[in-house]
Amino acid sequence: MILPRPRMRRLSGFGFVTDSDSYTFEPESLEELAEVFRFATENGRKIVLRGAGKSYGDAAILAEEIAIDLCKLNSCQIDAESGIATVGCGATIGDLWQASLPLGFWPPVVPGTMFPTIGGVLAMNIHGKNAFSVGTLGEHVQEMTVLFADCSIRKLSPKDDEFHVIISSAGLLACIFEAKIKLKKVNSGILDVSAVVCKSWDEQFAAFEANQANADYMVSWVNAFGAEANSGRGLFHSAKHCKEARPDLLEVDNQVLPSRILGLIPKSQVWKFLKKLNSQRGIRFLNKAKFLASKTSKRHEFRQSLVAFSFLLDYVPGWEKSYSPGGFIQFQCFVPDASARELFPRLIQMQQQAGLTNFLTVMKRHRSDSFLLSHGVDGFSLAMDFKVTSSNWKSLQELCWAMNDAVLDAGGKFYLAKDSTLRTQDIERWLGTEKLSEFRKWKKLLDPNLLFDSCLARRTKLFGEV
């Protein structure tokens, strides 16, 4: 097989803070994928596996090496009887729900956007707004076909040790080529949503506790600009799958997000408006307006389509461009229940004191899981988006390092899909000697020549001193 001349492409993460140029291949079959592995090995090149490039930081980039864009490996088949989807690593979450919903199934776990690929979401072992009850996506995989660095192919099930290592290892041990995922049966494409205004952190935590037993999904927005008595105020949402059978709403056409706001303003242009407001003052105003609107709104119980509730990040297409030219990073930490109540207000306070308050804060409830580099914890997560500029990057890094220390002191964890600021010592403290040694042992066993690599792995020295 003759590979086409690789094209050099400038690739970045979703937050486009860091980018790098790589020789990019776009294989269309398992054979072509294996051929790229052989080509890289013979030419002494490293490989970074890349899906849709939706990891926020530098997990899917690698300067001057080979980037494999897996998006063309996008097969997607649903068994309507068993509700098991067989999905190629390049198929997106959007491809999956669009194929499964008309048959009455919904992916068991979805992220806040439908554009990540299956290979990417399994490599990162994503969670959704239902993480507290169903865990991470890896827990719903029944089998996966994996291509290893030596070009051997194996099918792995949850009984295999490698299964729990490769899922969550950020594409650094092997390539997940295909996965069989058990889908969730749904009667309709709608959710009964309940919104609760929270005036403090205590009310936030209480809302999660009160709804944990009955809700299918829970998520809360926090206004990070609230200080002292106003700290923690925000809007909590819980949702349950509607029991009423509505086959009409299982149709994809009835799930599509509206393309215009109020039927007038094209959403594709909204990011330009957001860009004008994308400053500490502008976002403070937007946060305040959102909180006031939620307080005065009478709409506390309503129905929403699965797509509209699940993929909030897709509501305004290209919103991430409003952070240009410097881009943005997301800091997401996962903290045990016992320490979250003290830590979350402190993290916000640290940002306010540094004059670097984040622009969007989202809180979720989680549970722990058995994957090696798991971020799952029996507790809460706080995700925060920070605007990056050439003048604030240094102080923002210092703030994030200080927050890393605070999270680790509280027994917290991190999530490689979101990370941009973990240092070697942070990785060592997060994973601990035992887990880190186990990861490195697997790396040596499955990929002894260190074929798979990424800027994130190099930044954090995840493989140790090489």
Next chain:
Amino acid sequence: MKPKKAIIVGGSSGLGAELAWMLAIDGCKVAIIGRSFEKLNRACLSNPEMISAYEHDVRQIQDVPQLFEEICRDLGGLDLIIYVAGVMPEVAADEFDTSKDRDMIETNFLGCVAWLNEAARRFQDVGAGTIVGIGSVAGDRGRHAQPVYNASKAAMATYLEALRNRLSRQGIKVVTIKPGPIATPMTAHLDQSKMMSAETAAKLILKKMNRGGEHYLKPTHWLIFLIIRHIPSPIFRRLRL
């Protein structure tokens, strides 16, 4: 945007070494390329953390693709390439030495094409980058003293203009710099007392390269050479310039 990773072909001494030093103190990782290992090492000493050296003779164009790839890998990317390498041997008024001429064409033009083609292909693929060629006012007209030096610099200017026309729509800057005489080792055999220093020239080049296009380093040069370029050939022949 400040460049973060740069290659300077002909960076071991003179103007190239000055450019490397200035880019490095501004936080840019620089790879300098030159023929003399000793001169390269000396140039690196000014900032060994940011400047790395590669021994190469630009006339060996067959080695360029591999070396270019190796340097980009070592730098971790590439934003800027500056082609400074050039030779201007003494040529007597009645001398026609093909061996000297070939050396000038290979160093001043062919080497330039070999290196900048590699950069052009890469920048075209990624849709970003800056290419700078250090030409000369000597390329504006065919003058009696240096027929092939003039021709090599004219060829370089035309090649750079064509690159600019090809690549500018893709967000790539192609810059032609036409300095007058600069006090460097290349002009050591001439009277350097009235020449611009390499330091001043390097500062002006780094300032002007952000704008793209073709630049003289002094406004007076621009005016003088505007006139010179428009002097009819029969008159220019008699001026003995």
